[in-house]
Amino acid sequence: MGKIQIMGLGAGDLEQLPYGVYSRLLAAEFVHLRTKEHPVVENLKAAGVQFESFDAVYESKDNFDDVYRQIADYLLEKAKTQDLIYAVPGHPLVAEDSVKHLLQNQAGIEVEIVGGKSFIDDFFQAVAIDPIEGFQLLDGLSFHQDQLSLGSHLIIMQVFNEFVASDVKLKLMEKYPDEHQVALVDAAGTKLQKVTWCPLYEMDRLEGVHNLLSLYVPPLQLDERTKSFELTQAYMDAIVDKDVWVQSQTHESLLPYLKEECEEVAEAIQNDDTDNLIEELGDILLQVLYHASFGEREGFFTMEDVLETLNRKLRRRHPHVFDGVKADTIEEIDKMWQAIKAKEKGNSDETR
Structure with missing residues (x-):
């Protein structure tokens, strides 16, 4: 049985390719490339390195995951009888799904990560930031706005054309101000490095394809993170620490306010008043935070306990969403819910 050695081609120019990796590539009899669309490939070709790429696979599949699985399956099958060298852009362990599939193989094929250099160090240098301040690295093709940590430096990879940039922009504008400066x-x-700063709403004005393009989004200051639950919790912590009225409340004293806010939500719905409904739903959330703060002060429970209980219940009570259970009608869902709740009650009785 053979072995697969995986090497990174660096982030761009030949100067960014580690010498040890370059030496192994030059000495190789044959190299499998994830893609030949990389600046270093021309240098390898000029040096006489023999290779094949998987670029044709991208054209034959509808999504990237299928591409990476097919590449991995091909390499694993071939590695059953011979040693292979597989080269990918950047570093093999930075945003390389085909490498993940190879490392997780069940065929017992040995996979060795030889090394490489990712674009991350050069990226930090280009925008002059220190990663110790905290950062997120996300894929422009698959990230969701709920993943965003607004207080961290944000790098979004694979923003390689106007279509992807437009999708990324719309997701970011759910959380960041339209005028927020991004790069x-x-x-x-590389020698072709270019850093362009612009307001967030202009970031998708791209022409052509940019295989080495990524987006930098600076963190928001605390008071600017108005669309995050993180800011809500930070404000509540400060209020609970200094506000004597909040400190004096109990579950019982807060109950009339909760009832009042629920009535005001009902009134806003009846009046079809969307703006007021938004505000009143926020007021109900505030009551939840008040109750959680009292529970934490008394040592009964924390907001994290509330969230954990809710998240476990959401997961447990929706097997038709998360576990492939068939329930297509309201009647089927209701029957399933009743069975789940009865089981929960039975388990609860058993532990009493």
Whole structure:
């Protein structure tokens, strides 16, 4: 049985390719490339390195995951009888799903990560930030706005054309101000490096394809994170620490306020008043936070306990969403819910 050695081609120019990796590539009899669309490939070709790429696979599949699985399956099958060298852009362990599939193989094929250099160091240098302050690295093709940590430096990879940039922009504008200054960083660390700062709403004005383009989004200051639950919790912590009225409340004293807010939500719905409904739903959330703060002060429970209980219940009571259970009608869902709740009650009785 063979072995697969995986090497990273670096983030761009030949100067960014580690010498040890370059030496192994030059000495290789044959190299499998995830893609030949990389600046270093021309240098390898000029040096006489023999290779094949998987670029044709991208054209034959509808999504990237299928592409990476097919590449991995092909390499694993071939590695049953011979040693292979597989080269990918950047570093093999940075945003390389085909490498993940190879590492997780069940065929017992040995996989060795030889090394490489990712674009991350050069990217940080291009925008002059220190990663110790905290950062997120996300894929422009698959991230969701709920993943965003607004207080961290944000790098979004694979923003390689106007279509992807437009999708990324719309997701970011759910959380960030439209005028928030962001940077488009192209070919970080290479002789062609270009850093373009612009307001968030203008970031999708791209022409052509930019294979080495990533987006940098600076963190928001605390008071600017108005669309995050993180800011709500930070404000509540400060209020609970200093507000004597909040400190004096109990579950019983807060109950009339909760009832009042529920009535005002009902009134806003009856009046079809969307703006007021938004505000009143926020007021109900505030009551939840008040009750959680009292529970924490008394040592009964925390907001994290409330969230954990809710999240476990959401997961447990929706097997038709998360576990593939068939329930297509309201009647089927109701029957399933009743069975789940009866089981929960039975388990609860058993532990009393």
